[in-house]
Amino acid sequence: MPKLPAPPLPKSLKPKPKRPGEGNGNGNGNGAVGLSHPVAEAGVSAVDWIDERTSLSGGIRWMLFRKVPRGVNWFYTLGSATMFAFLSQAVTGVFLAMYYRPDATGGAYESMRYITDQAFLGQFVRGMHKWGSSVMVILIFLHMARTFFFGAYKYPREMTWIIGVVLLILTMAMSFTGYLLPFDQRAYWATIVGVNINGTGPFIGPYLSDFLRAGPEFGATTLSRFYAIHMLLLPGLIIALIGAHLWLITKLGISAPPWLKGEPDPELEQTEV
Amino acid sequence: MADRHKQTKSKYTLDRKVPGAFEGETVTRRRLMGLGVNGAGIVAASAFLLPALGFAIGPIFSREPFEWxxxxxxxxxxxxxxxxxxxxxxxxxxxxxxxxxxxxxxxxxxxxxxxxxxxxxxxxxxxxxxxxxxxxxxxxxxxxxxxxxxxxxxxxxxxxxxxxxxxxxxxxxxxxxxxxxxxxxxxxxxxxxxxxxxxxxxxxxxxxxxxxxxxxxxxxxxxx
CATH class of the missing domain: 2.102.10.10 (Rieske [2Fe-2S] iron-sulphur domain)
Structure with a gap:
C-alpha cells in the first residue's frame, strides 16, 4: 500500500520554527521542536507508545484530514447531527435502563413513574430520550432529503445510500418498539394498532404479528420482547451500520453540491484539441 | 473461450506432483483443511444461532390453552x-x-x-x-x-x-x-x-x- 501523503495541517497545528539560540542545535527541524517541557514530552511519548502498536494516527488522519469539495455548506452537517442524536439516545437510554423494569403486570409503568417523579434528573433524562427520538427521526429524514436533492446517492455512493435506508428502517423500528415501553394507555393501544397494521400484510402478516407479540395475544413476554429488541438488537445493528456508513463516506469522499460545475484540467483540454 | 474451463490437470494429486501425495488421492490436504475449518465454523455458529432463532419464533407455533x-x-x-x-x-x-x-x-x-x-x-x-x-x-x-x-x-x-x-x-x-x-x-x-x-x-x-x-x-x- 502506498504511503498516505502528509495532510495539509492547519497553521495552528504546524510546529513553530525555532527561535534563534533555542533547541539542540542539530537543526533538522522535525516535529518534536518546542516540546521540551517534561509533561508535554510524557504526553507525546504516551501517544507514540499507542501509535507504535496500533497505527491509529494514520486512520485518524485518513478520517479527519481528508479533502472535501468546494461549496460544502451547513446541509452537509445533517448526517453528523443524526449521528449525535443517536449517541444522545444511546447514552440517555443506558441511564433509563438502570431504573426501567419491563414488567407488564404494572411494574413497567411504576418504574417510569419513579424515573419521572423520584429519580434525580430522571425527568430530564427521560425527556431527552423522548424528545430526542423525534429529533433523530426528523434529522434522518432531512439528511435523506439533502442526499436525494443533491444527487449524492449516485455512483459510486449507492451502497452508502442503501445502508442509509436500512438505518432509516431500523430507526423506525426503534421508534415503534420504544413507544410501548412507558406502558401507559397510549403506549398499549398504539402498539395494539401497530401490530395489527403489521398483521394486514397478506400471507405472512398474521405470523409476523404473532412473532412481535410472542403469541396470538398481547401477553406476558410482549413487553420484554419489545424491550430487548429496543435496547439490544436494534442499537447493535445501528452502531454496526453507522460504522459501515462512515467508512464508505471516508473512502469515497463526499460529493460536491450540484450547482458547482466540474472544471476539466486545462492540460487535458489542450491535448484533446 | 470453452478451453478456459477445460480441465487440463489431472484430478489426482499424485499426477500433479503435490508434495506428500499418495495413490488415488484427489483432495489436497489444504482443501480438506479449508473445508473442515469452514464446516466447524458453520456448526459452531449454528449451535447458538438455531436455538436462538427457535426461541424467538417458537411462540408462533405454540397453541394457547384456554379455560371456559x-x-x-x-x-x-x-x-x-x-x-x-x-x-x-x-x-x-x-x-x-x-x-x-x-x-x-x-x-x-x-x-x-x-x-x-x-x-x-x-x-x-x-x-x-x-x-x-x-x-x-x-x-x-x-x-x-x-x-x-x-x-x-x-x-x-x-x-x-x-x-x-x-x-x-x-x-x-x-x-x-x-x-x-x-x-x-x-x-x-x-x-x-x-x-x-x-x-x-x-x-x-x-x-x-x-x-x-x-x-x-x-x-x-x-x-x-
Missing part, C-alpha cells in the same frame, strides 16, 4: 340488550390480560345464523375489527362505536360504517352447571361464518380468507 370462564346464570342475559362482562384473555397478567365481552341471549328473530350448542348466547368481543381499539356499546343507538377511527357496528356486531373489515369477533358460549360460560374467541365473515380467531384488520370475505390464513397459535375448541 363462567360469567353468570342464563337469567342474567336478555335478548334486547348487551351485558358487559370482563373476560381474561391472558391469565396471570393483571389488567393487561383482560378484555371486554358484550353478552346477550340469542334472539331467533334477528340472529339468522344457524343455531348450535355454542351460540345460545351471543358474546361479542370488544376489539374493533379495524385495528383493535376497544369498541363501546351505546344502548341508545343500539350500536357499537369505536373511539379510534370511527368504526360503527349494528346490534349484531356487523359493520355499518367506518373502516372495519368484518363483524366483531365472538366467543363460543355454552351453559354448564347452570352458568353461562365463555370459551375461545373466533372470527366471522360478513355472513357470520366461523373462522379461527384472526387479528383485526384482516378481512375474511372472498379472497381475504386465503390472504390471511389461520394461525397455529390461537386457542381452539377441543374436538368432541
Amino acid at each position: 370462564q363462567p360469567i353468570g346464570p342464563p337469567a342474567d342475559f336478555t335478548q334486547d340488550t348487551y351485558k358487559t362482562e370482563t373476560v381474561t384473555i391472558v391469565p396471570g397478567l393483571g389488567e393487561v390480560g383482560k378484555s371486554t365481552a358484550y353478552v346477550r341471549a340469542r334472539n331467533p328473530a334477528i340472529d339468522t345464523e344457524p343455531a348450535d350448542q355454542y351460540n345460545q348466547f351471543i358474546a361479542l368481543s370488544s376489539r374493533c375489527m379495524h385495528l383493535g381499539c376497544p369498541v363501546r356499546f351505546t344502548a341508545a343507538a343500539a350500536r357499537f362505536i369505536c373511539p379510534c377511527h370511527g368504526g360503527v357496528y349494528n346490534f349484531r356486531g356487523i359493520p355499518v360504517g367506518g373502516p372495519p373489515v368484518r363483524p366483531l369477533d365472538r366467543f363460543y358460549t355454552r351453559v354448564n352447571n347452570g352458568l353461562v360460560e365463555l370459551g375461545p374467541r373466533y372470527s366471522v365473515n360478513s355472513e357470520l361464518r366461523r373462522f379461527s380467531a384472526r387479528d383485526p384488520g384482516q378481512p375474511l370475505d372472498g379472497i381475504g380468507q386465503y390472504l390471511y390464513p389461520a394461525r397455529f397459535s390461537t386457542s381452539v375448541l377441543p374436538k368432541n
Whole structure:
C-alpha cells in the first residue's frame, strides 16, 4: 500500500520554527521542536507508545484530514447531527435502563413513574430520550432529503445510500418498539394498532404479528420482547451500520453540491484539441 | 473461450506432483483443511444461532390453552340488550390480560345464523375489527362505536360504517352447571361464518380468507 501523503495541517497545528539560540542545535527541524517541557514530552511519548502498536494516527488522519469539495455548506452537517442524536439516545437510554423494569403486570409503568417523579434528573433524562427520538427521526429524514436533492446517492455512493435506508428502517423500528415501553394507555393501544397494521400484510402478516407479540395475544413476554429488541438488537445493528456508513463516506469522499460545475484540467483540454 | 474451463490437470494429486501425495488421492490436504475449518465454523455458529432463532419464533407455533370462564346464570342475559362482562384473555397478567365481552341471549328473530350448542348466547368481543381499539356499546343507538377511527357496528356486531373489515369477533358460549360460560374467541365473515380467531384488520370475505390464513397459535375448541 502506498504511503498516505502528509495532510495539509492547519497553521495552528504546524510546529513553530525555532527561535534563534533555542533547541539542540542539530537543526533538522522535525516535529518534536518546542516540546521540551517534561509533561508535554510524557504526553507525546504516551501517544507514540499507542501509535507504535496500533497505527491509529494514520486512520485518524485518513478520517479527519481528508479533502472535501468546494461549496460544502451547513446541509452537509445533517448526517453528523443524526449521528449525535443517536449517541444522545444511546447514552440517555443506558441511564433509563438502570431504573426501567419491563414488567407488564404494572411494574413497567411504576418504574417510569419513579424515573419521572423520584429519580434525580430522571425527568430530564427521560425527556431527552423522548424528545430526542423525534429529533433523530426528523434529522434522518432531512439528511435523506439533502442526499436525494443533491444527487449524492449516485455512483459510486449507492451502497452508502442503501445502508442509509436500512438505518432509516431500523430507526423506525426503534421508534415503534420504544413507544410501548412507558406502558401507559397510549403506549398499549398504539402498539395494539401497530401490530395489527403489521398483521394486514397478506400471507405472512398474521405470523409476523404473532412473532412481535410472542403469541396470538398481547401477553406476558410482549413487553420484554419489545424491550430487548429496543435496547439490544436494534442499537447493535445501528452502531454496526453507522460504522459501515462512515467508512464508505471516508473512502469515497463526499460529493460536491450540484450547482458547482466540474472544471476539466486545462492540460487535458489542450491535448484533446 | 470453452478451453478456459477445460480441465487440463489431472484430478489426482499424485499426477500433479503435490508434495506428500499418495495413490488415488484427489483432495489436497489444504482443501480438506479449508473445508473442515469452514464446516466447524458453520456448526459452531449454528449451535447458538438455531436455538436462538427457535426461541424467538417458537411462540408462533405454540397453541394457547384456554379455560371456559363462567360469567353468570342464563337469567342474567336478555335478548334486547348487551351485558358487559370482563373476560381474561391472558391469565396471570393483571389488567393487561383482560378484555371486554358484550353478552346477550340469542334472539331467533334477528340472529339468522344457524343455531348450535355454542351460540345460545351471543358474546361479542370488544376489539374493533379495524385495528383493535376497544369498541363501546351505546344502548341508545343500539350500536357499537369505536373511539379510534370511527368504526360503527349494528346490534349484531356487523359493520355499518367506518373502516372495519368484518363483524366483531365472538366467543363460543355454552351453559354448564347452570352458568353461562365463555370459551375461545373466533372470527366471522360478513355472513357470520366461523373462522379461527384472526387479528383485526384482516378481512375474511372472498379472497381475504386465503390472504390471511389461520394461525397455529390461537386457542381452539377441543374436538368432541
